Amino acid sequence: MGKRPFLGWFVTPGALCALGFAAAMAAVLQYAFRAHIPGSLEVGGFTWANFEGMLRPLYATVFLQTVWLCALTAFFSLLLGYPLAHALVHARSTAWKSVLLVVAVTPLFLGEVVRTYSWLTVLGNSGFVNGALLWLGLIDGPIQFMFTRFGVALALVHVTLPVMVIMLAAALSHIDRDYERAAHSLGAGPVRSFLTVTLPLSMPGILAGTGTAFAWTFSAFATPQIIGGGRVNMVSNLVYQLGFSSFNFPFAASLSIVGLALTAAVLGLLRIGTMRLERVGT
Amino acid sequence: MAAEPRPALQVDGVTRRFGAVTALADAWLKVPPGEFLTLLGPSGCGKSTLLNLIAGFLEPDQGEIFIDGALVTEVPVWQRGIGMVFQNYALFPHMTVAKNVAYGLAARRVPREEAARRVAEALALVKLTGMEERKPRQLSGGQQQRVALARALVIRPKLLLLDEPFSALDRNLRGAMQVELREIQRSLGIATVFVTHDQGEALSMSDRVAVMSEGRIRQVGTPEAIYRRPADRFVAEFVGDVNRLPARLVAVEGETALVECGACRLSVPAAPLAAAAAGTAVDLFLRPEQIRTAPPGTPGLTEAVVAARAFHGDHADLHCDAPGMAQRLLLRVPGHAAEGPGARLALLPDPSADAVAFPISG
């Protein structure tokens, strides 16, 4: 630093941002331990009450529901993302590669609200799916997708898929193709060589992808808000309702803190899992 | 005549193109049981392409491939019954040595006890007993090489394929592995196709060598035949050191032709000169050890001046300048010979020299 004083100027914006974030976090943290004064934006003295309140079934269910939806989303985006990533990495023609990449990654650029509204036109009672099924005569009345956990999960998978595909593709592209070729030369067909070689070697990518998908989904807001329509709530929807409908900032803050801690815990567990994998394998 | 034994490998007119590049053009090859055949050639000549076609990792555009008498052109890799050793070994990093070696047996559903016995045998064969529970990354390069070999051999393949297996090893280890591979291969009597761009390795290890260049097999023969009677200019220059001298074709008499170089007449194989007329200029090729020195003034191939001398213990290399020759000539003389830089010499062909001559390429 001493010889290059100008470096200090480059660091300043970053340092300011970090300071801002830290201040915001500190504010949220201290709000979480303050008493709520109904009908007022002012907060009272120190209390544990917010965290105790969370144990009430009404709120505990939302937490469980969120964790369940995150797990479902992570699982199904893995299930869908793996073949996509595999095809993307192993595609022979560049044209086919580009098509796969576009399909896999576009959801990332659509913006959450636009993407979620487009699901309305697909899943709604007069939407594309129900319209098609009715027209084919496969169903008599529209199937309820909107405001169901299934609908929310479907839209969440769509949001998470690009991240999953990118992380899995990164992991798969780092596996030397010679391993697969060696397996083939030893008499293993495509299924056996996939199950015994490619899949285990891509395990770190699977863990990283699932962990990220889980954390990514935990903070979902617009999707459960619009598709869930208040009937399928996740932690962020609860925070929103408490903060902006009841103006109970302390409780909203404590929910956010617990949500954050939970996400961190899940990521930490996955990290340990990955480290163990690395010690045993590769 | 007794019926020829069924070849372990037969490649019939195989061609493979990548876009505009013809990686392999009309290759014909027959490997009898138990033979160690080496594909030798410079980088990019199509050695790996041919090996991958045999293994089934690539499909030919034309031609057929037979392994142990069976047509396998359309058979997938995992049903060809081959054993393959990769340049980077490709040991499965998440499996122990024992699991790696057992992989091909598991794929063949060999019963557990028999598999354990065969894995132990294979590891003993490559002198790795006691390493069963190690992971590949806990082994040295040479040990990984042996595991790869054990893994390929334990399935008792009909054909063993190796693509530059020693290129990652240091020189001493490489020499030891060459001897060891050859010993194992001979004791098992397994037909082997070995790829290398190292001509020393090819000459020292092989029963026969197929020299390749630009997608074509130029010559197939024993190391001695390749060295002493190269079929064309490329083989002569690629395999071993060689001197090129200007000469003139005198006459063709049946199998041999007579060429004149300086004051000397030498007989050479006639086949490469079939299209040349008497009196035309040809290139004469002589190995460094096939040229003798004599006092200046002796009628011979040419006169030369020693420019540099490199001592190698049992022999010394003399780099000589000769009038009218663009390239320096290389002579291999006994280590005790006295000629040093600046010495004038007359050069004569060794009476037993296997000289070859080729038309000047146009």
Ligand SMILES: Nc1ncnc2c1ncn2[C@@H]1O[C@H](COP(=O)(O)OP(=O)(O)OP(=O)(O)O)[C@@H](O)[C@H]1O
């Ligand atoms: N998959 C491929 N796609 C396009 N061209 C290829 C492919 N594989 C090989 N080639 C080309 O075919 C030719 C022969 O390649 P090959 O790998 O067989 O050479 P090689 O003799 O094994 O060389 P090296 O000693 O460098 O390994 C080269 O010109 C190479 O560029």
Ligand SMILES: [Mg+2]
């Ligand atoms: Mg090669």
